Amino acid sequence: MSSAHFGNRLRKGAVNTTVAALAVAALAASQAPDVTADTTGRQTTADAPAADQATGDSATGNSPYYTDLPPLNSPLPAPSASADTTPVTTGSAEAGIPATVLDAYKKAEAELAQSKPGCNMPWQLLAAIGKVESGQARGGRVSADGTTLSPILGPVLNGVGFANISDTDNGAYDGDATYDRAVGPMQFIPSTWEWAGRDGNDDGKKDPNNIYDAALAAGHYLCRFSWDMSTTSGLRSAILSYNNSTDYYNTVMSWLEYYRKGTHEIPDGTGTVPSDRSDDTTDPTTPVTPSSPSTPNTPSSPSTPSTPPSTPSTPSTPPTPTDTVHHLEDAGTAKLTAMAGDAFTTKISTRTETAAGKAVAKVRVRFTIVGDTDATFAGGESVATVATNRKGVAAAPALQAGEKTGTFTVRATVVGRTVTAVDYKATVTARAADTLARTGTAAPTCVAGGEFADQVEVKATYKGAVADQVAATATLVKSADDPTAADKGPFFKDATGNPVRTLTGLKTDANGLLKLPKLYADDTTGTFLLRITTTGGATLTVELTVTAPEPTTPSPEPTEPSDTSSPSATPSESSTSAS
CATH class of the missing domain: 2.60.40.1930 (Macroglobulin (MG2) domain)
Known part of the structure; x- marks a missing residue:
């Protein structure tokens, strides 16, 4: 979302805020028994968010999001042909999704049904996240190919009220070469888009500002690590990995259930845009009127101090854990060998350390598979980002060998800081029998x-x-x-x-x-x-x-039968003559 667009949100009144919070709390109780919220919808100390422990990251860098909830009434059916003369109620307007945006969600669902059938991704979940992240691309303000008519950028992630994420793309996606910003209708930060980006409209590009590309990327992001959207645990883990906030989870779930009850297609550019955002703290439409200053008393002449006060130094911004990382070390990874089609039994572990060799926790380490291989991490991705634990160790997800044999590399780097990478060699051997x-x-x-x-x-x-x-x-x-x-x-x-x-x-x-x-x-x-x-x-x-073939016994040849009608012997003529 653009910072200008974000900065001019209107806060709802106290009554609406209370109702929305209660709705969120009720939904949390009905949809996810493991989620608790207080009466204001805030996460309580009893919460234990199922954050994306596998990645230690989020798609959006935990950027702000829209907190508007759907109407309490169910969506109305799609307007009839004569609806141009019928006033559109709030419910039907909210249930409408711009045509191109809706098409992108449904195409992403169809692709994921083929590539990751075990994920059971419903397009309504993508629509719910799209609503919360950008108001369905600002009400469907997209071109025919799905590209937003103007960039949608989140706030600068400079650590002031938000996460502190130094630039990772040299401003290529977000136009900021100092800090990262969430980009596009699904609000990906550049470091996540770099590996999660997809080409959803088959134009040969992976553009976070295109709803087809962004929706497909969001689907694959949510489906990684074999999470199943038809289960409560899988759905919760996936949503919290997108933005690690229980309130975010509850808001997305509200819209998911709302869209499941019914939606309809509306023309691009005619969708409603949310008005509340998670980081709103004051009503920008209510100016603060300063009180009239009282007339100051004439001060008495100050005595000359014996020692002039020292000029206070400007406080420096404390370094982040990432800023303190000096180098990476292998954390005892064993030999990486697997047969084609099998999972590697060894996991890669990397430790982040200061110059003095002290472990650094809460640092994002990116693992990237490099080389001519079809091996992947569990879930089918070639890149994974993992946060270091209190011992400074990040363990990559399990590797899965493909069918290509040979050696490839898994490269570990620090996200947001340039330090020498650590390379791990892995070998895939041919399938074998003993x-x-x-x-x-x-x-x-x-x-x-x-x-x-x-x-x-x-x-x-x-x-x-x-x-x-x-x-x-x-x-x-x-x-x-x-x-x-x-x-x-x-x-x-x-x-x-x-x-x-x-x-x-x-x-x-x-x-x-x-x-x-x-x-x-x-x-x-x-x-x-x-x-x-x-x-x-x-x-x-x-x-x-x-x-040898069985010998054959020749049959005796038949003899000519004797002629019984002819004499058996010819009598000899008498040679005796009469004298």
């Missing part, structure tokens, strides 16, 4: 020239657990001592039907199973070996038996 076993017991047997009836299937495990997506090779080897591929005996077939005796590029499935293609036999008989190996050294050798 054991292979057949799933069947039948011995693979085939006759020469035929095909094996059953396909060979094996199961891979690693340290007793299923080894999924592990690379494997299957080879019909010459012998137990010669692992080269045989030139005769059983074989697989390639895509064109030609015999092959080595298969590469195999992988186990999600259950660690690998079923090999069908095996065939040539005319060579005997016992043959099929050897399967995986990444990680698991090996299994399977015996294959090829037998």
Whole structure:
């Protein structure tokens, strides 16, 4: 919000303030039993806000926000076609959300349903935060592509009434090269936008002043660390990480429930803009009238002091914890190695110290993943900001290995101060198995020239657990001592039907199973070996038996049947003649 826009807010009357506070307190009791508030809506000493302990940061740098609450009556339905002649009530006006702004919230919800389905992000939550942070981009004063018609800037975060956040972007986003300011309709501070920014309207840019970009970034910010918006604890943690204030949480929840009861689309630029802000302390419309000064008595001549009073020195601003940091130290991080797809069991810990080696608490340390890797922190982000504890130690969120193998770097730096970074090397190794076993017991047997009836299937495990997506090779080897591929005996077939005796590029499935293609036999008989190996050294050798075909007994040839009608013998003629 612009400082001019912020500076001219009207405070509500005492009655409205009391009603709003009671509404907040009632909502806190009904929506979040773990939140307590007094009758003025202020956080009590019993509160233990679920601040973003994982980041020690907030999206807005805990900048001021609008405190206006929704009307007590439920939103009215969308106006009818003849509504131009019907006065719009306060309730229906408040329930209306500018068209482009509403579209941005719904598109962000749809994208998050795909990329982070476990978050269960409702667009109404984005709308509630957008209302509290900027009054829905100042009532929808945005261009057709969603960019605000003029910058929305929060107050200078110089430590005077607000957080003290030195410049982190050289004024690139907020125009201030000395201190940071919250920027855009969702009020991101530059250091948070640097890693949380998203391109929500696919124009190739990540612009905090664009409602599509800002809404999508806000959604991803709220969904990090696997928070679930359908649970009370997840919703509370996420909202408090945006601005660490119980009053902020209650105000956002008020609007969330209000929008859930019903909203409607209104033209851009016609939305209502809130009038109260969390840092309002006086009514700027009521000038303070000075009292008439009384006529001073004529002072008596002062006596000359024996010792002239010393001129008081101008008090200096005490340094912040960040200002005292001289260097960073590794706080005992062990070797960082994980298999692809697994979580790293070791966390990175960094300590902030003064020049004398004294630990410094309450300093924001940023951890950034650098290098060609798809590894992330828990929640899918590549950057995380963590506040140091009383021992000066900041522990980064757990690392999650992706599928890319190799070494990458996690770099630790101090937010708001230039000191030498500390780099941590992390290595992702290929998925591996240490054991292979057949799933069947039948011995693979085939006759020469035929095909094996059953396909060979094996199961891979690693340290007793299923080894999924592990690379494997299957080879019909010459012998137990010669692992080269045989030139005769059983074989697989390639895509064109030609015999092959080595298969590469195999992988186990999600259950660690690998079923090999069908095996065939040539005319060579005997016992043959099929050897399967995986990444990680698991090996299994399977015996294959090829037998000779059963010999065939030739059938005797049939004889010609005798002709019983003809004489069995031809009588010889008598050679005796009559004398």
